[in-house]
Amino acid sequence: MAQIPNLDNSPLNLKSLREQSLRDLVKILKDIRGKKCLVVEPKLGGTLSLIIQTSLLKEYGIELRHLSAESVQTDCSKVVYLVPSQRDLMKSISSHVHDDISKGLQREYFIYFVPRREVQCERILEEEKVHHLITIGEYPLYLVPLDEDILSFELDLAYNQCQVDGDTGSLWHIAKAIHKLESTFGVIPNVRTKGKASGIVSDILDRMHTEEPMNSPDMALSEINTLILIDREVDMVTPMCSQLTYEGLLDEFLRINNGSVELDSTIMGVQQEGKKMKVPLNSSDKLFKEIRDLNFEVVVQVLKQKATSMKEDYTEITTASQTVSELKDFVKKLNSLPEMTRHINLAQHLSTFTSKPSFLAKLDMEHTIIEASSYDICFEYIEEMIHKQEPLVNLLRLLILFSVTNSGLPKKQFDYLRQALFTLYGFEHMATLNNLEKAGLFKKQESKSNWLTVKRALQLVVEDTDTANPDDIAYVFSGYAPLSIRLVHNAVRSGWRPMEEILKLLPGPHTETKRAGFTSSPSFGILQGASNGLDKIADGRRSLVLVVFIGGITFAEIAALRFLSAQEGMASDLIIGTTKIVNGHSLVETFFETFG
């Protein structure tokens, strides 16, 4: 099975988007004549694996390399760098060029920036005195379909950059990506935003509409009905909780990257000592599609059940005489055997983590924090974590959860914990803590926490969730309904108005706009647009909602969204856009900045 997901069942024609990206890339590579060495930034390389198979690159006479500090070893006289527009990469490229010059190598250099060239990068090339040696181009890859209902803008650092550095470049990128989507699928008439960054994106998007109006007549029909922009800042509680869906757990323990996990082949039952293997995880795998969003407890049962039924079938086959058609059915079932083994292996591997008492204790603590009933117990638990010097990420995750639900800690305890952290983990973490404080994730308490009110009003804690037959999204965290998804649910169902009071308690402003879209185009445009709108409702097609998470979304939240859209009475399909798929670990890690 391929890592590139099959997108046939997508509610939008994402395939055409992906093909366009592929064509753009191939054009760039073809336009540079002859043999060349393509140097790709590793993370971007991961992203590209969702668009193109690396084997295909070889057909264009390409040697593929990953960008690193070391200079490029190749016989090709043309070196093509394909990199995101990040400042820090420019230094390595410049040093490569200088290195070649000092060795007397004459090469042609190209840099293709993804998604566009930026002055700040070129400035560094200029300062390094290599700018004039390099041909600069752009590869406008603003988004990548991760799966049939997920689009990623591939902005790993978006949240950190916005919250800590005040660098809103990623927001422009998101707006541009949505704008590009609109140029393919029509202007989205309804926009609802919550959170500061969401507001900015929506503003930039509006600006783009006035700067480059879309007035060609075939734009009148809009495939996407509503855009919901949620700033991660609004809900930092959810990502800090341990995800309990199958896919969520896989991500927590094994890290899913670009729709696949890499693990020891022994885990997958392949006897090759020490070898790593990649296991693709996307909806092209039918079994995975079925179980990815279930609570892990249930997954174990489902797999067990399936295995048993297969075993029964097998015994039947071997004992009784069978008709040909029955045999055929059985063989068909056997086809799913590789998928079965794959997920049984994975699930087994996961349960070695989930059965640990420390894991259960952590879950327990997360729920205690969310319940916000016993402050002291939580504080002591965290203190003990520090004493035991547990991994810093784990500690910070819980600390953030604790701080956010309490809207900060009283100064005395804040200083106490900080001091303890320095004592045990070292002073070099000053910068990390400073970043977290700037982002408001671990800070001094300045006002009373709204968490209890919000929790109650949105029913975030649901007792007695039946994980096997869930009737509420709370199943994804075994009892905690993610705040972010509760918001989305309300936004899809009834808009912001009925819940204004609650929204005011959460960070950042909220807006709700209806875009006229075609006001300045000739009158027939309006007529056409209007009638189309009516047609759509009449023919009973489900409207499509694009939910964009600025700052990342977790698999558990995705599961909850899929659960919602599958509910009866939900008249919309959901497509998810995100800066990146995140989990508590990866989010916290973006804030890491150690001195030294």
Added chain:
Amino acid sequence: MANVSVAAEWQLLYNRYYRKPELYPMRWKNIDLSRNKVACAPFGGPIAVIRDDSKIVQLYSESALRKLRIFTSSGVLISDTVWKNPGGRLIGMSWTEDQALICIVQDGTVYRYNIHAELIEPNVTLGKECFEQNVVECVFWGNGVVCLTEGGLLFCIPDFKVMSPCQLAETGAEDLPNCMAVIEPKYTVSGNVEVLVGIGDGILIVDEDSVQRVEGEMVQGPVQKLVVSWDGKYLAIFTHDGRILVTDINFKGVLLEYNCESALPPEQLAWCGLDSVLLYWDDTPLLMVGPRGDPVHYFYDEPLLLIPECDGVRILSNSILEFLQRVPDSTVTIFKIGSTSPAALLYDALDHFDRRSAKADENLRLIQKSLPEAVEACIDAAGHEFDVSRQRSLLRAASYGQAFCSNFQRDRIQEMCKTLRVLNAVRDPEIGIPLSIKQYKLLTPSVLIARLINAHRHLLALRISEYIGMNQEVVIMHWACSKITASLAIPDATQLEILLDKLKLCRGISYAAVAAHADKNGRRKLAAMLVEHEPRSSKQVPLLLSIGEEDTALMKATESGDTDLVYLVLFHIWQKRQPLEFFGMIQARPLPRDLFISYARCYKHEFLKDFFLSTGQLQEVAFLLWKESWEPGKNPMASKGSPLHGPRIKLIDKAQHLFAETKEHTFESKAAEEHAKLLRIQHELEVSTKQAIFVDSSISDTIRTCIVLGNHRAAMKVKNEFKVSEKRWYWLKVFALATIRDWEALEKFSKEKRPPIGYRPFVEACIDADEKGEALKYIPKLADLRERAEAYARIGMAKEAADAASQAKDGELLGRLKLTFQQNAAASSLFDTLRDRLSFPSVS
């Protein structure tokens, strides 16, 4: 019948009819073509006229200075200028495709004029050889020229857009050629220009690097004149013995041969479309020769100029302009005398209809079946007419016929009407572009509009582009720029209003481009006002920078939300202004400020410190210093030998002092102080233990290392130095002792006094080290029964665990423990019984 008069004007050449409708009576006065050098642009383009300095002419009441005058095809003066260019005689003059006038003078200098008779700088020269040898002849084509020097060398400008001359291969002949013709690059196989040179007894084909002699019988003896057809496929040759030959461009086969009975070559030889060739001597009638049949003679008593077009020839005389063309087939079928074609009958039927004659119906019945083609023919014929009333009657006939057709493409008539409206508009004598429909199609509407704009016919261009649904942006943009150039005296505010009034007609027009033009014309203020209206920040901001509106640029870039634009402005100002000025500009603007900080944090530490100092953010400077304090440690080369802690501590101390300046940062100040202290102690430890393992570990790691090394005194010292709390001390020591598996010391430690952290850490440390026996020493000391139960469970002692749990009366715990003992059936049942016992009382 009315039709007869139409055909009466036609001439028959073999089996083809020709006509030459008058396009315009020339509106100019006192222009004598024979006294002047004249260049006429094809596609009804302008006419450039200048007194011919190679002829001796009598001056009437005119200045001795020559004047270059540019007229429309109808003879309306567009512009004139005095010719004062040095370089000798004017040899060649022609229009380019972009309607620039190319004038080549003797010394090889190329002057270019636009249609407004303004010299386009810079002048180009054909090179040193031309300068030395003098140019004697030029042959132009649409976009290039070949020049011949007195020395017989050929030079070429292959593309007027590039204007880079090159020399062609040398012919080696001693004599000068009799005649030359050019095959345009687009028609040659090589894609380079080829020149046909009639020289000596034959023809040479010359290109950039080769000369080739044409073999073949048909060219025997010197050739006097050569002309290539407009499609580059045929060649007309006038031979020394007075014959006119037409061959295919590769000299294969003679398509036409006619003996003109004059060995004197014609002054002008021109193709009329592709069907016939015109020859003109100035004292005999104009001769038109076709492939067969007798030639046609046209009589004129004035000098003529033949202007070849793709579908005919325009004939310019002093007083009129005519268009000689083969009568289109559709027109022939309708107007040919005695024609009974369906189209002719349809046209006739309309006439009857207008006269209320019943014969109209009769005609229609006659052609019922072929009505669609009749309608089509009428539409087509209308398209070819120059006469508006005839266009009208033909279209009426078409429309009349269409009414009886069920399946006819109805928009054909409408389309033709539209085209004709455009054509009639530009054919108006005031505009003077007499395009035929074929020329119009070939030229394309957008080029026509470009030409109108170029001639400053903006209103007409705007109307036309609106009428045929083209983007008006080009027109309005050009108008705005011309307006700015033309009216430098109008005050900015008024000018702005005038411009905005028109610019708003077109959505998405680039105000920035207009503003840039205003700036180029020295109207900086107007530019600033215009650029204000540009909606696209990506265009607006760079322009604002170039006109020095840095503050506005920064504001606009920030508003756009496009960080790249903000950076663009930042770098610009950063480079141009003094640091303090720069800081002042960004200080109050969050986005630019943050972007600057983020950039400078990576690459310009010192500059960033200056910024923070200027804004009084001392703590930020302190953070930077603190961060720098790690730098020396990173460099492995530096760490050899000299003690590093000195400079590092100095930096941290500095940071600490800065933190201390503000009240809010006492915590950081204290932390920095401790850090410095820690580094000192660690350094001392490294010196005393002679092991470089302390620096850059945390306080607790330092203590742990001491314990692990068995240096308990040092550990104690560090503990006291940093006032490490008892609790933390216990945690540390317990795990440190467990790491070195010093169980004895651990037990001793547990007995020193009652541990402030209880015994659980002891238990955990032992279990983690997989020492059950050691763990058992502490488990019974656990005060909490639940903890005790779990601890037992963890080392696999089911019974003890169960006992403790049941003592704790915790059913849930029992259940959980049971799960952990799932594999062990005996233990599992044990839990069940215990739980049953527990739940029993609660039920009762």
